[in-house]
Amino acid sequence: xxxxxxxxxxxxxxxxxxxxxxxxxxxxxxxxxxxxxxxxxxxxxxxxxxxxxxxxxxxxxxxxxxxxxxxxxxxxxxxxxxxxxxxxxxxxxxxxxxxxxxxxxxxxxxxxxxxxxxxxxxxxxxxxxxxxxxxxxxxxxxxxxxxxxxxxxxxxxxx
Amino acid sequence: xxxxxxxxxxxxxxxxxxxxxxxxxxxxxxxxxxxxxxxxxxxxxxxxxxxxxxxxxxxxxxxxxxxxxxxxxxxxxxxxxxxxxxxxxxxxxxxxxxxxxxxxxxxxxxxxxxxxxxxxxxxxxxx
Numbered sequence: 001x002x003x004x005x006x007x008x009x010x011x012x013x014x015x016x017x018x019x020x021x022x023x024x025x026x027x028x029x030x031x032x033x034x035x036x037x038x039x040x041x042x043x044x045x046x047x048x049x050x051x052x053x054x055x056x057x058x059x060x061x062x063x064x065x066x067x068x069x070x071x072x073x074x075x076x077x078x079x080x081x082x083x084x085x086x087x088x089x090x091x092x093x094x095x096x097x098x099x100x101x102x103x104x105x106x107x108x109x110x111x112x113x114x115x116x117x118x119x120x121x122x123x124x125x126x127x128x129x130x131x132x133x134x135x136x137x138x139x140x141x142x143x144x145x146x147x148x149x150x151x152x153x154x155x156x157x158x159x
Numbered sequence: 160x161x162x163x164x165x166x167x168x169x170x171x172x173x174x175x176x177x178x179x180x181x182x183x184x185x186x187x188x189x190x191x192x193x194x195x196x197x198x199x200x201x202x203x204x205x206x207x208x209x210x211x212x213x214x215x216x217x218x219x220x221x222x223x224x225x226x227x228x229x230x231x232x233x234x235x236x237x238x239x240x241x242x243x244x245x246x247x248x249x250x251x252x253x254x255x256x257x258x259x260x261x262x263x264x265x266x267x268x269x270x271x272x273x274x275x276x277x278x279x280x281x282x283x284x285x286x
Contacts, residue, residue, distance in 0.1 A: 020197050024194050045227075049227075052196060053229055056229065107266075108266070113241055116241065117237065118234040121233060
């Protein structure tokens with residue numbers, strides 16, 4: 001079933017209290033908004049995954065020493081793509097972290113249990129499912145920007 | 160009957176958000192939450208690894224209720240698999256497409272033994 005795509009340039013902004021208990025709701029809202037904007041079920045789930053990973057990282061690492069902090073999530077629907085920004089005022093991500101997340105964490109050896117990863121997969125997952133990932137930190141404000149290209153109408157048909 | 164005593168203790172313990180049943184020597188763990196994310200993954204991992212540390216040697220994870228798994232949830236499953244000694248002792252069943260997609264993105268579908276039904280997942284561990 002195809003939903004009608006959202007109007008281009010529509011913008012939605014949410015403010016999230018930085019607690020892990022809120023992650024589920026953030027993910028569900030992101031998935032529903034993505035689906036309503038015309039993304040397929042699978043792409044909507046991928047977008048949900050990226051946002052959940054990003055928000056989790058902010059809560060666990062960026063805001064770990066700042067109680068009662070907030071995270072801003074914005075979704076802007078353009079005709080050709082969806083732009084998501086996750087912003088916070090916490091500890092910035094290390095400058096090399098995004099570049100270092102090159103997916104090599106998934107190059108484990110199937111027959112060697114010691115190489116199977118149990119952590120450190122979040123950023124690589126974000127980069128795997130989004131079409132562009134950018135990070136900036138200026139004047140105490142950190143922003144992760146994610147881009148997901150809109151699919152063709154044919155691609156949104158779910159079997 | 161020391162092993163039976165351990166299993167009885169496990170069965171009588173109230174585990175949040177999970178049901179556990181036994182079929183012969185296999186424990187079937189079924190999370191009751193739709194999401195295994197950072198808000199649940201640590202507890203999930205700790206509770207299941209506790210079963211292993213109490214002597215459980217074969218495990219099935221029935222994910223029929225689970226609609227979403229992120230890297231925290233993945234890491235928890237991998238940790239459980241390492242604790243129990245590898246994928247010859249752990250199988251997964253009723254994995255939804257959305258969860259399987261994450262397994263494939265991370266290549267975890269290469270190390271997880273995924274079966275369509277609980278019966279097949281149990282049977283695989285009994286051979």
